[in-house]
Amino acid sequence: MDNAAMARAIELAIENVRFGRGGPFGAVVVKDGRVIASGTNQVTSSNDPTAHAEIIAIRAACADLGEFQLDGCDLYTTCEPCPMCLGAIYWARIGRVFFGGTAADAAAVGFDDALIYEQLEMPFNQRKIPFTQMMREEALACFEEWKIKADRVDY
Numbered sequence: 001m002d003n004a005a006m007a008r009a010i011e012l013a014i015e016n017v018r019f020g021r022g023g024p025f026g027a028v029v030v031k032d033g034r035v036i037a038s039g040t041n042q043v044t045s046s047n048d049p050t051a052h053a054e055i056i057a058i059r060a061a062c063a064d065l066g067e068f069q070l071d072g073c074d075l076y077t078t079c080e081p082c083p084m085c086l087g088a089i090y091w092a093r094i095g096r097v098f099f100g101g102t103a104a105d106a107a108a109v110g111f112d113d114a115l116i117y118e119q120l121e122m123p124f125n126q127r128k129i130p131f132t133q134m135m136r137e138e139a140l141a142c143f144e145e146w147k148i149k150a151d152r153v154d155y
Contacts, residue, residue: 001098005030005076008038010100013053013078016040023111027053027077029061029070029094036073037061053077054085058092068155069093079106082113083120091155 005028012026023041030036039056043049054077061070070092079101081089089097103113115128124131146152 002030002033002074002076005035005074006078006098006100008035009053009076009078012038012040021045022051024109025053025078027057027075029057029073029075031061031065031070031073036064050084052082052085054081055088058088058094062092071095074098079103079111082111083116 009026009028012028013024014026016022016026017024021040022043022045025041026038027040028035028038037057037060039053039058039060041053042051042056045051054075057075057077058070061073062068073092073094074096075089075094076098077085077100080099080103081097082103106112107114119127119129124133
């Protein structure tokens with residue numbers, strides 16, 4: 001654990017709110033004891049619903065390292081990651097995550113991810129946003145192409 005890294009994430013989040021750049025979230029990625037990237041929530045300032053602090057930090061860390069996976073890296077974030085960020089953390093293969101507030105803390109000030117978790121448990125046809133599967137057999141051709149690609153990079 002690195003208190004300085006978490007303190008930096010918190011500082012970034014507070015500055016983000018004070019200067020009107022976005023929501024109260026900050027994140028830093030650390031590798032070998034060195035901060036290699038940071039991010040703040042930029043959803044409203046960039047009109048990008050995926051611009052969460054963790055996503056911004058992961059993208060910057062990957063760019064810095066020239067890799068699409070962050071093996072050996074730790075993520076320090078001011079709040080328990082939402083479902084989207086959690087997915088990105090696993091895809092990036094981050095080693096450890098340290099977080100400040102909980103999802104319940106975020107919900108208490110208007111950031112509530114409970115709907116997403118509930119929707120994931122529901123059948124496709126009962127979700128708030130309808131999901132309809134179509135052309136499955138044709139779509140499987142994409143996977144067939146992937147399987148036979150000799151120079152593919154697995155991830």
